[in-house]
Amino acid sequence: MNRLGCLTPFGIGAGIITIIGLVVIGWFSGGAMFSPGPLSTQQRNGTPLGGVASHAAIGGDCGACHTAPWEGRTMAAACLACHSDIQSQIGNPATLHGALPDANVCMGCHVEHRGESASLTDAPLNEFPHAQLGFSLAAHQFTAGGQAFACADCHTPLNQNPRPFNAYDAAAVDCIGCHTQDQPAFMPQHQADFGTTCLDCHDGVDRYRNFDHASLRFPLEGLHQQVECGMCHTNTRHPEQFATTADTCLACHHEDDVHQGSYGTDCAACHTPSGWAQVTFDHSRTAFPLTGAHIQLECAACHQNQIYQGTPTTCVGCHAEPQEHFGQFGTDCASCHVTSSWKNVIFDHTFPLNHGGEGQIACATCHTNPPPNQYTTYTCYNCHAHSEAKVRAEHLEEGITNYQDCMRCHPDGRE
Amino acid sequence: MATTPHVDPPRPLRQTTYEIEISLVALGAITGLYLWLSRFGTPAASGLVGHSIGIIGFVLMLATETLYSLRKRARTWTYGRLSSWLQWHIVSGIVGSYMVLLHTAWQFRGLAGVVLLLTVVVVLSGVVGRYFYTAIPRTLDGAELSLADLETQLAAGAARLEILTRTRTSGEPAPALELPALATPQGGPLASVLVRPLITWRDRAALERAMGQLGSQDQATASELRRIMQERQRLLRQIERLDMARRLLALWHTVHVPLGVALFIMAFVHVGGAMYYATLLRL
Numbered sequence: 001m002n003r004l005g006c007l008t009p010f011g012i013g014a015g016i017i018t019i020i021g022l023v024v025i026g027w028f029s030g031g032a033m034f035s036p037g038p039l040s041t042q043q044r045n046g047t048p049l050g051g052v053a054s055h056a057a058i059g060g061d062c063g064a065c066h067t068a069p070w071e072g073r074t075m076a077a078a079c080l081a082c083h084s085d086i087q088s089q090i091g092n093p094a095t096l097h098g099a100l101p102d103a104n105v106c107m108g109c110h111v112e113h114r115g116e117s118a119s120l121t122d123a124p125l126n127e128f129p130h131a132q133l134g135f136s137l138a139a140h141q142f143t144a145g146g147q148a149f150a151c152a153d154c155h156t157p158l159n160q161n162p163r164p165f166n167a168y169d170a171a172a173v174d175c176i177g178c179h180t181q182d183q184p185a186f187m188p189q190h191q192a193d194f195g196t197t198c199l200d201c202h203d204g205v206d207r208y209r210n211f212d213h214a215s216l217r218f219p220l221e222g223l224h225q226q227v228e229c230g231m232c233h234t235n236t237r238h239p240e241q242f243a244t245t246a247d248t249c250l251a252c253h254h255e256d257d258v259h260q261g262s263y264g265t266d267c268a269a270c271h272t273p274s275g276w277a278q279v280t281f282d283h284s285r286t287a288f289p290l291t292g293a294h295i296q297l298e299c300a301a302c303h304q305n306q307i308y309q310g311t312p313t314t315c316v317g318c319h320a321e322p323q324e325h326f327g328q329f330g331t332d333c334a335s336c337h338v339t340s341s342w343k344n345v346i347f348d349h350t351f352p353l354n355h356g357g358e359g360q361i362a363c364a365t366c367h368t369n370p371p372p373n374q375y376t377t378y379t380c381y382n383c384h385a386h387s388e389a390k391v392r393a394e395h396l397e398e399g400i401t402n403y404q405d406c407m408r409c410h411p412d413g414r415e
Numbered sequence: 416m417a418t419t420p421h422v423d424p425p426r427p428l429r430q431t432t433y434e435i436e437i438s439l440v441a442l443g444a445i446t447g448l449y450l451w452l453s454r455f456g457t458p459a460a461s462g463l464v465g466h467s468i469g470i471i472g473f474v475l476m477l478a479t480e481t482l483y484s485l486r487k488r489a490r491t492w493t494y495g496r497l498s499s500w501l502q503w504h505i506v507s508g509i510v511g512s513y514m515v516l517l518h519t520a521w522q523f524r525g526l527a528g529v530v531l532l533l534t535v536v537v538v539l540s541g542v543v544g545r546y547f548y549t550a551i552p553r554t555l556d557g558a559e560l561s562l563a564d565l566e567t568q569l570a571a572g573a574a575r576l577e578i579l580t581r582t583r584t585s586g587e588p589a590p591a592l593e594l595p596a597l598a599t600p601q602g603g604p605l606a607s608v609l610v611r612p613l614i615t616w617r618d619r620a621a622l623e624r625a626m627g628q629l630g631s632q633d634q635a636t637a638s639e640l641r642r643i644m645q646e647r648q649r650l651l652r653q654i655e656r657l658d659m660a661r662r663l664l665a666l667w668h669t670v671h672v673p674l675g676v677a678l679f680i681m682a683f684v685h686v687g688g689a690m691y692y693a694t695l696l697r698l
Contacts, residue, residue, distance in 0.1 A: 014673030018680045022526075033526040034688035036460060062692060069695035076698060105698050 030060030037113040040120050043162040050082030056116060065112075079106040085165070096168045099132040119158040125151060135170065136204035144182045153178070170199050193230025200237050218247045222273030258306040288313045292339030328371045355413040356383075380406045432498055434505040441510045449517050460520045460527070461693050469518030473682060475511025476534070479504055480675055498553075505545065512538045526685050533678040540671045547667050550608050550660035552653045562657055569650045576643050597621075597651050604659035607652065618648045 025033055039055040050064075058064045067073045080087040089097035090104065097103045109123035130137045140149050152158060154174070156167035164172060175198040180187040194201065213220045220227075230236070232252055233245050249267035250257065256276070263270070270281040279299065283290040288311075290297075302318060303311055312318070315333035322342075329336065336347040353360045366378040381388045395403035449458075449468070458464035483504035486497065512534045519531050552560040598621075600606045600614055607614060622644055629640065 008669070008672050010669050011672040011676045015676045015680055018677040022681065022684055031688070031692065034685070034692055035525050036527065037522060037524055066692050066696060069691065069697065071697070074697045107698050 031062035031066075032060035034062070035060075035113060038116045039112055040114075040118060041116040041161065042120060042159070045162050045165050047165065055112060055120075076104050076106045079110075094133060096133065099129050117159060117161070121158045131204070133170070134203060135199060138205055140204060144178070173199070175199075175202075189228055189230075193228055193233065193236075195237055197237065201239050218245075220273075223275055224273045259308070262309060293341060294339050326371060328374045330373065330376050350411060351378075351407065352413055378407070432502040434502040434509075437502070437506045438509040441506065442513055445510065445514060445517070457520050458517075460518055460522065461689075465518055465520055466694075468514045472511045472514025472516075472518055473686065475507040476515065476682075477511075477679070479508040479511055480679060501548075505541070508538060508541055526681060526688065530678065530681045530685050533674065533681060537671070537674050537678050540667070540674055544664070544667045544671055546611075547608070547660060547664040550611060550653075550656055551664060552650075552657070559661075560653075562654060565650050565654050565657070569647065569654070572643050572647050572650065576640070576647070597648065597655075599655070604656050605663075607656040608660050608663055611652075611656075614652065618652065619645075622648060 022033075039058060041054045041056040043054045052058055055065075065075060065078050067075050067078055080090075086097050086103075089095040092098040100109075102108050109125075110120050111122045112120065137149065140154075143149055143153060151168075156164055156172065160167075166172075176187065176191060176196060233242055236242055236245070246252075248265065249271075250265045253267065257267075270279050272278050272280055299308075300306075314331070315337075316331045319333065321327060321329070321331065336345050338344050338346055351366075355361060363375070365383065366380065367374045368379050368382070369377045380386045381391070391403060395401070452458055452464050458468070460466070460469065483500050486493075486495070486500045515531060515534055519527065522528075523531060552565060597618065600610065602609075622641070625644065626637070626641060629637075
C-alpha cells in the first residue's frame with residue numbers, strides 16, 4: 001500500500017503548524033479555546049466569592065471549576081468551595097438547596113458558558129418540593145392573568161445583576177404587590193388588619209379561600225358582617241391567634257357599654273347583632289311588665305340616659321296628675337285608669353248616687369273635704385238624719401264602737 | 416446489393432453513482448429528526464442529542480478522510496469499485512459535516528468554531544476537487560485514462576462513424592460527412608476545465624447542427640450517429656483538457672490535504688478537550 005494521502009509534505013507541514021499553533025494559543029489563553037461560551041458576569045450584591053466578583057473574572061482558569069477526571073474532587077465540590085452559603089443550605093431541608101433531592105449536583109440546575117448576561121440557572125423546578133419550605137404552590141399554579149407561574153413572578157429574576165445574597169428568601173417575596181393588583185379593594189384593609197408578613201399566616205394551601213365564618217363558633221350576623229376582620233382579630237399575626245380571639249361581647253364592646261357595667265356582661269340578654277337599638281329585653285320579667293300603651297314606647301321615654309335601674313314604677317313617676325283632675329283624684333291612677341289609654345276609665349261608684357230617693361245627689365254632698373283628697377274621702381254626716389251625735393249614740397247602743405267608716409257596713413246606703 | 420444486419424458494438428457498462436441523491440435524502444431525514452428533537456429548544460452541543468450528532472458526524476468525516484484514501488492506495492485489497500467508494504466518500508463527507516454543523520447548536524466559538532469553519536472550507540474544497548476529478552477520464556474502476564487510451568477510443572469511434580455514414584438502407588448516395596469543429600474556448604485548456612458545463616452546452620448545439628446536415632436517417636442509425644459523435648466530442652474535449660485537469664487536481668490536492676490535516680488535528684484536540692472538560696468531568 002502506498003503511504004496515506006495526507007502524508008504529503010504540505011500535509012505534514014500543515015499538521016506541524018496546526019499543532020504548534022494550538023500549543024501556543026493554549027499556552028497563552030489557558031483553556032479558553034475550549035470554552036463553549038463566555039462566563040457570566042452576574043454578581044451577587046457585589047460580594048466576591050472565592051476572590052472573584054463573578055464567574056467571568058475567573059477567565060481562562062478552567063481548572064478553578066473543572067476538576068480533572070482523575071481527581072477525587074468533584075466539580076460540585078469546587079462550586080461549594082466558593083459558595084459556602086449553599087453548602088450550609090444543603091444540610092437543611094427547610095432551605096432551597098436543602099429541599100432539592102440532588103443538590104450536590106450543581107450542574108443539574110446551574111449552567112455556564114451561555115453568555116455574560118445569560119441566566120446561570122436552568123432548572124426543571126416543576127417538581128420542586130416548594131411546600132417543604134413552608135409554602136405550597138398549590139394555589140399558585142396560574143397567575144391572575146392565567147399564565148403559568150414562574151419563579152421570577154415571586155422571587156428575584158434569575159438574570160438580575162447583581163442578585164441578592166439569598167434571592168429566594170421568603171422575606172423578599174412581594175406578595176402584596178401582586179395581590180393588591182388582583183384584589184385592590186380587599187388588600188389595603190387586609191394589610192392594615194393583619195400586617196405585611198403574609199407568610200406568617202398563609203402557607204400557600206389557600207385555606208382561606210371560600211372561608212365561611214359561619215362554620216366557626218362565632219357566626220357573623222347582623223352588623224358583624226360589615227365589620228373589618230381586624231376590628232375583632234386585633235394584632236393577629238398567626239393562624240392560631242384567630243382561634244383564641246375572644247368571643248364575648250364585652251371583649252370588643254366594653255367601650256360601647258353605656259350601662260357602665262350595671263347590667264353585667266351578658267349583652268345578648270337584651271341586644272342582638274342587628275344593632276344596639278334592636279333590644280330584645282323581656283320587660284315582663286321585671287317588676288313593671290309593659291302593657292297597653294307602654295308597649296309602644298321607646299325605652300328612652302322612661303329610661304333617660306340609658307339608666308334602667310331605679311326607674312320609678314308609679315304612674316306619677318312619669319305621668320303628672322292631669323289638670324282636669326284639679327288635684328282631686330290623688331296619685332293612685334290605676335284605681336281608675338288602665339295602661340291601654342287614659343280614656344279607658346275603670347272607676348265604678350259602688351255607692352248609689354240616687355241615695356235618698358231624690359235623684360242623683362251632688363258629689364259635694366258626701367265628698368266634703370277640699371282637694372286633693374276630696375274624692376278619696378266622704379262623710380255621711382250632716383245629711384238628713386245622719387248627725388254625728390245621733391249616729392254615735394245609735395251604734396254605741398248596739399255595742400258598735402267602730403262606726404266612723406260607714407261604707408264598711410252600709411255599702412249601698414241601707415240599714 | 417445485399418444489406419448486412421445492423422449490430423451495435425458492445426458498449427462499456429457505466430457505473431452510475433447516486434451520491435447527491437443519497438446525500439439529499441440523508442440530509443432531509445437528519446433535518447427532520449433534528450427539528451423534532453429541537454421542539455423544546457435547540458439541542459445543546461454538550462447534551463445527549465448534541466453529543467451524539469457530533470460523534471456520529473465526526474466518525475463519518477473521519478471515514479470520509481480515511482477509507483477512500485486507503486482503498487485508493489490498497490494494492491491487494493480491492494473490495495468494491497473505486498467509484499462506489501468515492502460515492503460513499505462524498506455522502507459521508509456531506510452528511511458528516513452537516514451533522515457536525517448541527518452539533519454546534521449554532522454557537523461558533525473558540526476551537527470548536529474554528530473546527531466548524533475549517534469543516535465548511537474542506538467540504539467546499541471537496542466539491543471543487545470533485546469537479547476537477549470528473550474532468551479526468553477514468554475507467555469503470557476509477558483509474559485514470561491516459562492520452563493514448565483516449566486517442567485509441569477516438570480512432571475507434573471515427574471508424575465506426577465512417578461506416579455508419581456510408582450505410583444507407585434506401586440506396587441513395589451518402590452525403591459528405593462534415594464533422595463539427597470543436598471551438599477552442601478563450602482561455603485555453605484552463606477555461607476548458609473551469610467552464611466545462613458551458614462548453615458542453617455549446618458542443619451539444621454544434622452536434623445538433625451537424626446532425627441536421629446529415630439529412631434523414633433511420634432512427635437507429637441517427638441514434639447511433641448521435642452517440643458516436645457525442646463520444647467524439649467528449650473525447651476531444653477530454654484530450655484538450657486532460658493535462659490541465661491533472662495539474663489542477665494536483666494543485667487542489669496540495670491545498671485540500673493540508674486543510675484536511677489541520678481540520679482533523681483540531682477536531683481531535685476539540686474532542687480531547689470536550690472529553691476532559693465535560694464528558695469525563697466528575698459532577
